[in-house]
Amino acid sequence: MPFALPNFWGQRPLFSLFLLLFYCFLPQIALEKEGPAIKSGLRTIVIDAGHGGKDNGSSGAKAKEKEVALKIALKLGGYIKKYLPDVKVVYTRSTDVFVPLHERSEIANRLGADLFISVHCNSLPKHKKNIQGTETFVMGLHRAKENLDVAKRENRVVLLEDNYQKRYGGYDPNSPEGHIMLSMYQNAYLSQSVLLAEKIQAQFKERVGRKSRGVKQAGFVVLRASNMPSVLVETGFLSNAAEEKYLNSDKGQAYLASAIFRAIRSYKKIIDKGNGYQANNLQLRVQLGASPKPIAVHKAPWSSVEELEEEQEDGLYKYLTGNYPSMLEAVKAQRFWRSKGFDGAFVVAYKNGKRISLAEARSLLAN
Ligand SMILES: [Zn+2]
Numbered sequence: 001m002p003f004a005l006p007n008f009w010g011q012r013p014l015f016s017l018f019l020l021l022f023y024c025f026l027p028q029i030a031l032e033k034e035g036p037a038i039k040s041g042l043r044t045i046v047i048d049a050g051h052g053g054k055d056n057g058s059s060g061a062k063a064k065e066k067e068v069a070l071k072i073a074l075k076l077g078g079y080i081k082k083y084l085p086d087v088k089v090v091y092t093r094s095t096d097v098f099v100p101l102h103e104r105s106e107i108a109n110r111l112g113a114d115l116f117i118s119v120h121c122n123s124l125p126k127h128k129k130n131i132q133g134t135e136t137f138v139m140g141l142h143r144a145k146e147n148l149d150v151a152k153r154e155n156r157v158v159l160l161e162d163n164y165q166k167r168y169g170g171y172d173p174n175s176p177e178g179h180i181m182l183s184m185y186q187n188a189y190l191s192q193s194v195l196l197a198e199k200i201q202a203q204f205k206e207r208v209g210r211k212s213r214g215v216k217q218a219g220f221v222v223l224r225a226s227n228m229p230s231v232l233v234e235t236g237f238l239s240n241a242a243e244e245k246y247l248n249s250d251k252g253q254a255y256l257a258s259a260i261f262r263a264i265r266s267y268k269k270i271i272d273k274g275n276g277y278q279a280n281n282l283q284l285r286v287q288l289g290a291s292p293k294p295i296a297v298h299k300a301p302w303s304s305v306e307e308l309e310e311e312q313e314d315g316l317y318k319y320l321t322g323n324y325p326s327m328l329e330a331v332k333a334q335r336f337w338r339s340k341g342f343d344g345a346f347v348v349a350y351k352n353g354k355r356i357s358l359a360e361a362r363s364l365l366a367n
Helices: 013-032 065-083 101-111 145-160 176-182 187-206 241-247 250-273 327-339 358-366
Strands: 044-049 088-091 115-122 134-139 212-218 230-237 282-291 309-313 316-321 346-351 354-356
Touching: 044 065, 044 101, 065 088, 065 115, 065 230, 065 250, 088 101, 101 115, 101 145, 115 250, 134 145, 134 187, 145 212, 187 212, 187 230, 187 250, 230 241, 230 250, 241 250, 282 327, 282 358, 327 346, 327 358, 346 358
Parallel strands: 044 088, 044 115, 115 230, 134 212
Antiparallel strands: 134 230, 282 316, 282 346, 309 316, 346 354
């Protein structure tokens, strides 16, 4: 079904007002809310193979998403059990059965899991059959229609559940407003989710040679209620013949699973070490710009920034990206953004949501 993204900024005054209020109050909410409890390390991972049973997910010429996702998920779990024996692996499904979306995150919440990872395959209409590549999603406000389209496709399965509107708080997968509301969940774990998502995409690209379409944000029902860092991995397009062949092969599935495994292993090192920014609740980010009025972030060059947060401070709208594990990484990112046209980009530090000086951040990191 064709779908047109409404113009949030101009043609829908009421909705724009809602968005404006949402943005105005967001930093305040973030400050007042207690941050998530820092757990000691990565101990339990819930692996969620997308779809299953009566829900096939998307399909290629031969392959079904539910089957490919399950095979990658089981391989991933196998690697974790073998090489990270201190980590408990739990699957939301290990066979071809239908599991409602809400139950998937409930499984993770009940266990007090430290990470939720949902595995999927992408698909596009026939006229876009040339498009291929991997993408990893975290919860958030989509800035591109194509991100919303992925979320809509992955969320549509709720229509197969009885009483879905009651179950999901009136959520309707066909309503764009529903997706905006949905994307407000999960902000508490955004930085850890993005950290892992970036590692997964880097592994796909550098170690497995897949085309990376990057880390993206959109509202997913399966991620919305999970009380832990959560990502949704789109391992490739079944609508692309070459990629379908790869996804449907034992070798392709093993490579993709091992890439996700290596990303998790690297993420685990940071989480387990409880290094500076974990233990001190310190965040190192890059501020791309500031303005007395809101910047039109749907326009270039802003629209190219996948992870962008707006906050109001000292009468200014400030635009931030990233969350870096070390000062070195943050400075590297600063250099990168300056090369992309954000001449005024610079590293900023936060402790418990409050901005601190870089000197203070350095001394926290040194301790
Ligand atoms: Zn899917």
